[in-house]
Amino acid sequence: MTKLHEFTNDFNEKVAIITGASSGIGQAVAEAIASYGAYTVFISRSGAEKIVAELNSRGKSALSLPCDVSDELQVKNAITKVYQKYGHIDILINNAAINQIAKIEDISLEDWNKVMATNLTSQFLCCKHVVPIMKQQKSGKIINVSSIAGHFRSKISGIHYVTSKAGAIGFTRQLAYELAPFQINVNVVCPSQTYTPMLAATLPPLEEQKLIDSIPLGRIASMDEQVNVILFLASHLSSYMTGAIIDVNGGQF
Numbered sequence: 063m064t065k066l067h068e069f070t071n072d073f074n075e076k077v078a079i080i081t082g083a084s085s086g087i088g089q090a091v092a093e094a095i096a097s098y099g100a101y102t103v104f105i106s107r108s109g110a111e112k113i114v115a116e117l118n119s120r121g122k123s124a125l126s127l128p129c130d131v132s133d134e135l136q137v138k139n140a141i142t143k144v145y146q147k148y149g150h151i152d153i154l155i156n157n158a159a160i161n162q163i164a165k166i167e168d169i170s171l172e173d174w175n176k177v178m179a180t181n182l183t184s185q186f187l188c189c190k191h192v193v194p195i196m197k198q199q200k201s202g203k204i205i206n207v208s209s210i211a212g213h214f215r216s217k218i219s220g221i222h223y224v225t226s227k228a229g230a231i232g233f234t235r236q237l238a239y240e241l242a243p244f245q246i247n248v249n250v251v252c253p254s255q256t257y258t259p260m261l262a263a264t265l266p267p268l269e270e271q272k273l274i275d276s277i278p279l280g281r282i283a284s285m286d287e288q289v290n291v292i293l294f295l296a297s298h299l300s301s302y303m304t305g306a307i308i309d310v311n312g313g314q315f
């Protein structure tokens with residue numbers, strides 16, 4: 063049994079893939095998992111070479127794979143490279159996403175499709191190509207990143223973002239059911255507003271204090287407060303959890 067103080071050993075020599083790992087929550091999770099000894103694969107559109115080089119210079123084992131997660135061929139090639147290099151894949155964190163603020167009448171079909179492809183189809187594609195490997199291993203941890211917007215609603219984001227994040231919840235619950243016989247855990251986290259580049263790009267400066275006043279815990283989340291929950295779900299400590307929807311939202315319902 064893993065005890066709490068052994069938590070960090072859990073990641074030693076595991077192979078972990080994190081999408082959207084060049085910024086924000088994805089970068090912070092990937093850096094944490096790498097620092098605990100996992101072979102950590104940073105997937106992002108533009109690559110995360112600088113971050114990875116810095117980790118490797120400290121004796122960690124990180125790899126940067128540039129990949130657009132909405133493109134099936136790129137996803138398939140990236141997963142194949144990881145499997146050929148390490149021979150197993152233990153953790154997949156589907157975190158990449160984009161956000162847009164717009165009212166429904168102003169959303170073009172192109173924007174709708176882009177948000178759905180980046181936020182939801184990407185989770186399907188990464189799982190589709192990782193699942194056969196995890197099934198063969200009879201083990202694996204998949205964590206999908208949704209949002210308070212997908213579990214409840216959003217005061218800021220467009221309906222395409224909210225719909226993609228709600229989709230991640232249904233996707234997670236069904237996949238958890240399909241994969242339970244193979245001892246693969248699939249869970250979804252629903253962060254609320256967190257200080258990251260995405261929030262900086264979407265939160266109008268004058269709205270910040272109003273938002274803080276509306277949060278029961280009285281503050282916007284730090285990245286660490288999201289990272290800790292994702293690490294818990296990626297570890298053995300959550301071994302009996304699958305299909306769970308985890309709100310990390312300061313008490314906002």
Ligand SMILES: NC(=O)c1ccc[n+]([C@@H]2O[C@H](COP(=O)([O-])OP(=O)(O)OC[C@H]3O[C@@H](n4cnc5c(N)ncnc54)[C@H](O)[C@@H]3O)[C@@H](O)[C@H]2O)c1
Nearest residue numbers: 082084085086087107130131158159209254255256258260
């Ligand atoms: N920050 C918040 O307030 C907040 C709140 C709720 C949910 N979330 C969710 O948390 C996750 C991380 O958000 P963040 O705030 O760290 O965002 P961020 O914008 O800082 O990072 C998003 C990452 O996704 C990558 N990405 C986008 N499109 C991609 C594509 N097609 N292929 C590969 N990579 C792609 C970006 O390059 C970036 O690295 C997202 O799923 C987001 O929806 C964030």
